[in-house]
Amino acid sequence: MSDRRDALTVGLWCFLGMVGVYMLAPLALVIIDSVNPSTYGMFPFTGVTLHWYVNALFQVPEFRSGLSNSLVVAFGAVVLSVILGTLAAYGLVRYRFTTRELTQSFLLLPLIVPAIVFGAALFLLYIRIGLYGTLSGLILGHALLGLPFVVSIVAASLQTSGRDYEEAAMDLGANPVLTFFKVTIPSIRPGLIVSALFAFVTSFDQVEVSLFLTRPRNNTLPIAMFNYEQNYQDPTLAAISAVLIGFTVVLVLIAVSLLKTQDYRKLIQRR
Amino acid sequence: MPDGIVGAAMGARESEEPSLGHAVELRHISKRYGRVEAVRDVSLDIRENEFFSLLGPSGCGKTTILRMISGFERPTAGEIFLKQRRANDIPPYRRDTNLIFQHLALFPHLDVYDNIAFGLRLKRLDRGPIRQKVHRILDLVDLGGFGTRRVHQLSGGQKQRVAIARALVNEPAVLLLDEPLGALDLRLRVQMQVELKEIQHRVGTTFIYVTHDQTEALTMSDRIAVMHDGTVEQVGTGREVYELPRTRFVATFLGESNLFEGQVEERAQDHTTVSASGQAFVAPPNTAAAPGTTVYVCVRPERVRVVAAAESQSDLDACENRYPARVRDITFKGAFIEYRLLTPFDQPMMVQVHSDGRRLMERGESIIVAWRRHDCVVLTA
Amino acid sequence: MVPGLIGPAVVFILALLVTALLILLVNSAFHFTGTQVQPILTFEAYRRFFGDPFYANVVWQEIRLAVITTAICLVIGYPTAYAITKIRNPGWVIVAYILIFSPLLTSGIVRAYGWLIILSRGGLVNWALQSLHLATAPVRLIFNVTGVTIALVHVLLPFTVFPILSVLLRMDPALREAAADLGANRVRTFLRITWPLSFPGLYAGAQLTFVLAMNAYVTPQLLGGGRVQVLPLLIYENISDLNWPLAAVEAIALIGLVWMIILASNLLFRQSVAIAEGRS
Numbered sequence: 026m027s028d029r030r031d032a033l034t035v036g037l038w039c040f041l042g043m044v045g046v047y048m049l050a051p052l053a054l055v056i057i058d059s060v061n062p063s064t065y066g067m068f069p070f071t072g073v074t075l076h077w078y079v080n081a082l083f084q085v086p087e088f089r090s091g092l093s094n095s096l097v098v099a100f101g102a103v104v105l106s107v108i109l110g111t112l113a114a115y116g117l118v119r120y121r122f123t124t125r126e127l128t129q130s131f132l133l134l135p136l137i138v139p140a141i142v143f144g145a146a147l148f149l150l151y152i153r154i155g156l157y158g159t160l161s162g163l164i165l166g167h168a169l170l171g172l173p174f175v176v177s178i179v180a181a182s183l184q185t186s187g188r189d190y191e192e193a194a195m196d197l198g199a200n201p202v203l204t205f206f207k208v209t210i211p212s213i214r215p216g217l218i219v220s221a222l223f224a225f226v227t228s229f230d231q232v233e234v235s236l237f238l239t240r241p242r243n244n245t246l247p248i249a250m251f252n253y254e255q256n257y258q259d260p261t262l263a264a265i266s267a268v269l270i271g272f273t274v275v276l277v278l279i280a281v282s283l284l285k286t287q288d289y290r291k292l293i294q295r296r
Numbered sequence: 297m298p299d300g301i302v303g304a305a306m307g308a309r310e311s312e313e314p315s316l317g318h319a320v321e322l323r324h325i326s327k328r329y330g331r332v333e334a335v336r337d338v339s340l341d342i343r344e345n346e347f348f349s350l351l352g353p354s355g356c357g358k359t360t361i362l363r364m365i366s367g368f369e370r371p372t373a374g375e376i377f378l379k380q381r382r383a384n385d386i387p388p389y390r391r392d393t394n395l396i397f398q399h400l401a402l403f404p405h406l407d408v409y410d411n412i413a414f415g416l417r418l419k420r421l422d423r424g425p426i427r428q429k430v431h432r433i434l435d436l437v438d439l440g441g442f443g444t445r446r447v448h449q450l451s452g453g454q455k456q457r458v459a460i461a462r463a464l465v466n467e468p469a470v471l472l473l474d475e476p477l478g479a480l481d482l483r484l485r486v487q488m489q490v491e492l493k494e495i496q497h498r499v500g501t502t503f504i505y506v507t508h509d510q511t512e513a514l515t516m517s518d519r520i521a522v523m524h525d526g527t528v529e530q531v532g533t534g535r536e537v538y539e540l541p542r543t544r545f546v547a548t549f550l551g552e553s554n555l556f557e558g559q560v561e562e563r564a565q566d567h568t569t570v571s572a573s574g575q576a577f578v579a580p581p582n583t584a585a586a587p588g589t590t591v592y593v594c595v596r597p598e599r600v601r602v603v604a605a606a607e608s609q610s611d612l613d614a615c616e617n618r619y620p621a622r623v624r625d626i627t628f629k630g631a632f633i634e635y636r637l638l639t640p641f642d643q644p645m646m647v648q649v650h651s652d653g654r655r656l657m658e659r660g661e662s663i664i665v666a667w668r669r670h671d672c673v674v675l676t677a
Numbered sequence: 678m679v680p681g682l683i684g685p686a687v688v689f690i691l692a693l694l695v696t697a698l699l700i701l702l703v704n705s706a707f708h709f710t711g712t713q714v715q716p717i718l719t720f721e722a723y724r725r726f727f728g729d730p731f732y733a734n735v736v737w738q739e740i741r742l743a744v745i746t747t748a749i750c751l752v753i754g755y756p757t758a759y760a761i762t763k764i765r766n767p768g769w770v771i772v773a774y775i776l777i778f779s780p781l782l783t784s785g786i787v788r789a790y791g792w793l794i795i796l797s798r799g800g801l802v803n804w805a806l807q808s809l810h811l812a813t814a815p816v817r818l819i820f821n822v823t824g825v826t827i828a829l830v831h832v833l834l835p836f837t838v839f840p841i842l843s844v845l846l847r848m849d850p851a852l853r854e855a856a857a858d859l860g861a862n863r864v865r866t867f868l869r870i871t872w873p874l875s876f877p878g879l880y881a882g883a884q885l886t887f888v889l890a891m892n893a894y895v896t897p898q899l900l901g902g903g904r905v906q907v908l909p910l911l912i913y914e915n916i917s918d919l920n921w922p923l924a925a926v927e928a929i930a931l932i933g934l935v936w937m938i939i940l941a942s943n944l945l946f947r948q949s950v951a952i953a954e955g956r957s
Contacts, residue, residue: 033863037760044757044834045776051791051831052783054801058794109686116682128683134690138698139892139935141909142928145916146697149704149925169693172686192368193401195389197415197466204389211405230784233894233909237916247784254790254899263794266787273782 052270058263077264088265091249095229098160098245102167102228103221109168110175110220115209117176118183119191136173143170144237151238158240166234171224178223182216183209215284222280226273317380319344319470319502320365325374327360334360336526337374342470342504347496349505349513352523353549358506359398361523362472365504366395379469394463395472399479400455402447408434408458409443415466433465436495453484460492464499471496473505477512489515510550514538522546529677543677547594554600554645555675556593560585567616567669573641578616582674592675597648599671602635605662615666621645623657637665705925714921722922726930736934739907742822742897743890746829747837750886753830754837755879761838762845778835785832785895792828792900793819820902829896833889837882844878845871876953880946884939891935908934 062074081088117129135143147166148157156162190212194204210217232247239248246269253262320342327335335357342348350358363369365376367388376383383391394415403411409430416426434440437457442450450458456476463471473492477485493516496503507513513520514534521531522545530542541547544555558572568585570577570593577593585591603609605620612618624644625636628651635647635657647665657663708717726732757777764770780788795801796818806812818824848871856866894909901910908931915924 034763037756037763040756041760041773044753045773047831048776048780048834050795050801051788051828052780053791054794055787055791109689112682113686116679120679120682122679128687131690132686134694138694139909139928139931141892141894141912142698142701142932143694145912145924145928146701147693148916149700149921150693150697153700165693169690172690176686189397189399189401190403192388192395193397193403194414195368195387196366196393196395197462198389198418199414200387200389203418208403226782230782232785236894236913247786250784250786250790251895251899254786258793262790266783266790269787270783277782 055263055266056270058260059267061260061263064259077260078268080261081265081268085249085253085261085265087244087249087253088246091244091246094160094163094243095246098163098167099225099228101160101164102171103224105164105168106171106175106224107217107221110172110224111179111213111217113172114176114179114183115205118180119188132176133173135169140170140233144234147234148237157238158243160243162238163235163245166238167228167231168224170231170234171227174223174227175220178220179213179216182213186212218280218283222276225276229273317344318342318377319346319379320504321377321380322361322365323375323377325361325364325371325376327357327364327369328372333526335364335371338523338526338528339374340521340528340531342502344502345500346518347493347503347505347516349507349517349520350523351507351510351513351520351549353508355525356523357526358523359474362395362474362504362506365470366393366472367391368395392469393472394466394468394470396459396463396474396476398474398476400459400476402455402458402462404447406447407443408439408445408447408450411447411458412462412465414462419466429465433461436464436498437461437491452480453488456480456488457491460495464495464501468501470502470504473503475506475508477507485512492516514550522549524549540673541594541675544592544594544675547592547673547675552597552646552648554595554597556595556641556643558591558593560587560589560591560674563587568674570674573643575619575641577672578669579672579674580670582676584676585674589676593672594675595645595667595672597634597646598632599667600645600647601666602647602649602657603664603666604657605664609664609666612664612666614668615671616669617672618664618666621663621665623659623661623663626656626659628656637663639665701925701928704921705929707922709920709922713919722920722926725923726926732927732930735906735908735911736930738905739891740934740938742826742829742905742907743887746826746833746890747883747887749826749830750833750837751879751883754834754882754886755841755875757834758838758841758845758878761842777838780831781835786899788832789828789896789899792824792831796824796827796900819900821904822901824900825897825905828900829890829893832893832896833886836889837886840881840885841875841878844875844881848874873953877950880950884942888935888939891931 059077060073060075061070062072062076083089113132117125117132138146143166147162151157151162156165190208191204194208195201199207230247231245232251235245235248236251239245244252246265250262250265318341320340322338322340325335325338326333338357338361340361350361352358360369364371365378367383367386371384378386378391378393388395403414406414412430412433413426416429421429430443431440434442437460439454439457439461442454442458447455447458459476477488480488489512492503505513505516517534519531519533520537521528522537523529524543524545530537530546532540537546538550541550541553544553547553547555556570556572556577558570558577560568561571561576562569563585564581566581568579568582570579570585570591572593579593582591601612601615603612619640621637621639623635624638627634627636630651632648632650633656635649637645637647639645645665704714705722706718706720708715708719708721761770761773761777764773793800797803798815798817800818802818803812803815806816818827852870852874853866856870861869892909893907894913897905897907898910898913901907908927912924912927912931915921915927
């Protein structure tokens with residue numbers, strides 16, 4: 026019954042196709058616009074140029090410094106949130122304690138607070154403790170944002186892989202720390218990769234919070250783009266956006282290939 | 297060796313060999329989870345080099361006991377001794393025990409060699425000795441040359457053997473097995489039972505085996521502890537627990553039983569008379585059965601003789617218990633025939649007879665059932 | 678053992694987020710001189726916020742925007758999720774997932790800029806309309822509520838689709854087969870079985886979408902052209918203008934508003950969700 030490919034199902038798939046077009050449209054248009062020779066208006070097409078890429082990457086210093094800042098902050102945020110989040114997830118999943126539900130909800134707090142409020146509040150805190158405008162401040166803020174993702178994804182991973190391997194390792198003589206690194210971490214590898222990706226993207230694309238915490242000389246790339254947009258509306262913005270899209274695609278491909286690798290690195294000495 | 301109390305708890309007549317020590321001793325072990333008592337006041341002594349089984353239905357606490365011996369659960373009360381050393385506070389990675397998990401828990405990211413070598417490497421042995429030991433154990437379990445295989449490339453039986461090898465290569469004092477053959481098909485299971493027994497003989501390690509399958513326990517064990525609802529109901533050799541059950545549970549869990557509830561009429565030196573369902577049963581002597589108390593007479597189906605009423609009954613001369621009955625149902629089970637009978641007692645009876653080629657009784661046929669006094673047991677619990 | 682593992686994360690959140698929120702709360706009562714904030718408890722920002730009809734208007738506009746956005750997302754999102762469950766070929770399923778969820782990997786700025794390109798006067802839509810002679814003059818599609826809505830739906834659609842899809846995928850196919858066996862045609866089966874059972878997913882998707890729509894900043898800012906005023910925009914403006922008390926009040930109002938609406942809807946729909954989950 027549900028396998029019949031009839032008018033209704035085909036109609037649904039056409040609808041899905043249209044939705045797909047709708048979802049891709051802005052990204053596709055950005056990429057197309059990035060090679061558009063005219064500054065304003067795109068249609069009809071008059072040719073292809075790489076002029077805007079050159080402009081974006083070499084002639085707008087804010088984009089270059091923004092990119093390097095974004096990378097540094099994202100990297101720091103990922104490391105911090107993955108470490109804290111993995112430990113927290115392990116504690117939540119493998120141990121029984123009375124306040125577990127409460128703690129679980131508490132760890133989701135950064136998700137519940139609206140980003141704009143998050144940013145405003147952190148701003149008020151940072152100017153008091155001197156973290157305003159610093160990359161460290163951004164790293165801390167972005168790590169907070171990524172933490173709930175890491176905790177839930179790693180917790181789910183730990184649930185699935187189960188306690189058996191850890192107990193087997195302990196039975197064979199490994200103490201808890203050794204067990205964690207030799208057995209637990211390899212068994213949750215996919216979860217770690219996915220949550221690292223989420224944490225990275227969350228930080229790299231972050232606007233609302235970064236808006237409050239950056240100083241004009243120390244912007245992240247999205248903020249630099251945001252500012253540029255207020256003043257100029259030429260395809261330079263499209264070019265840098267296309268670079269961002271490309272960068273993200275590469276990142277996802279790397280993550281996917283890491284997930285697929287069967288060659289688990291041996292963590293103990295080879296014979 | 298402080299044996300007195302423990303001997304009474306175990307109850308069976310032993311021929312102790314005082315030179316062998318106890319590999320594992322449990323003294324009044326209890327385990328409680330919140331309000332649920334998974335294990336209640338269990339005391340056991342398991343000897344060196346013996347193949348000891350914990351047998352019981354699911355939920356009876358046998359796995360919990362195993363996990364307490366291996367160190368993954370702590371007893372709420374009581375003490376555990378491993379080779380006369382108190383082990384309650386020793387974490388699993390420092391106990392001289394190894395556990396074979398129900399689902400094996402072979403490390404998927406390591407190949408067979410590395411799985412087996414895992415424990416050895418943690419002991420910081422050199423490459424050479426490790427290599428020797430691993431290859432030797434692989435030969436022992438008939439998996440020579442399998443070192444480079446990955447876990448997912450192995451069959452069910454092969455995975456079993458790797459799990460056994462991984463545990464045994466560490467030469468533990470005690471090997472613990474948690475229903476390891478459950479996932480195998482019948483044929484393979486039977487084969488593995490034999491192999492496990494053989495391995496145990498060869499290696500000489502104490503094996504503590506958890507199972508719910510009575511045939512498995514009877515096949516492999518030197519001694520069995522039958523468990524029910526958190527307690528040990530009886531400990532003994534396979535023959536002892538089968539032929540001389542102590543409680544109704546043991547009588548019905550192992551094999552089939554006909555149970556008759558009745559009262560002790562007479563207690564003599566060479567027999568006991570029990571009146572049940574309006575009949576008088578003659579049973580073996582039992583010092584615990586005081587006259588007037590309620591007891592249960594347990595008769596195993598295979599110990600009952602059946603003769604057609606119309607035929608000669610000279611075979612039944614030695615049987616003190618002889619009653620008329622009528623055949624209600626016949627089931628042909630291959631090696632034996634099962635008869636369900638309508639009896640003068642208030643309940644039907646089940647009888648098993650070897651398929652020796654004689655004629656099958658017919659439904660409704662009048663027969664005589666008989667058994668000697670030593671073909672049944674009086675149970676006080 | 679446990680505190681050592683979870684502790685750092687908890688302390689991290691407490692030290693940063695909770696402290697920051699408390700400071701925000703405290704600031705909401707302070708006095709703003711027009712150029713700086715003074716730590717005097719006046720609560721004047723509250724009086725201003727609840728007194729001036731301008732803010733009530735902003736709140737009303739924002740709720741309206743969020744509700745319309747959510748409604749459109751549901752109307753588009755449900756059939757989308759349903760269509761995905763009907764795809765047999767696993768390769769195409771992956772394509773569908775990529776189409777729907779990959780925009781989440783890009784920044785709000787990129788997506789907003791994309792919509793500016795499409796919807797602007799010289800953009801794709803207007804060019805298409807004029808080429809096909811469906812319009813004589815360019816239609817104003819950006820820097821107004823329309824543009825914000827179109828772009829916001831685009832941003833939030835994946836969040837609507839995901840919960841609905843989860844519930845639909847988890848549904849036991851045997852239920853639909855049982856209905857068919859008992860004589861229900863496809864429409865009946867959908868109305869009587871699939872739709873009611875998928876309600877919790879729809880409800881979760883609606884809540885999530887609504888909350889995200891209320892909290893949105895980038896899309897209304899870039900596509901609103903100053904004509905679309907919502908609380909997040911005001912919050913940023915006021916912080917920039919150093920009027921922190923007012924910004925704090927707006928932030929608290931935003932959170933409070935969203936919570937109240939969620940709570941109210943939970944009470945309203947509690948019965949329906951419970952029935953659908955087989956708990957009533």
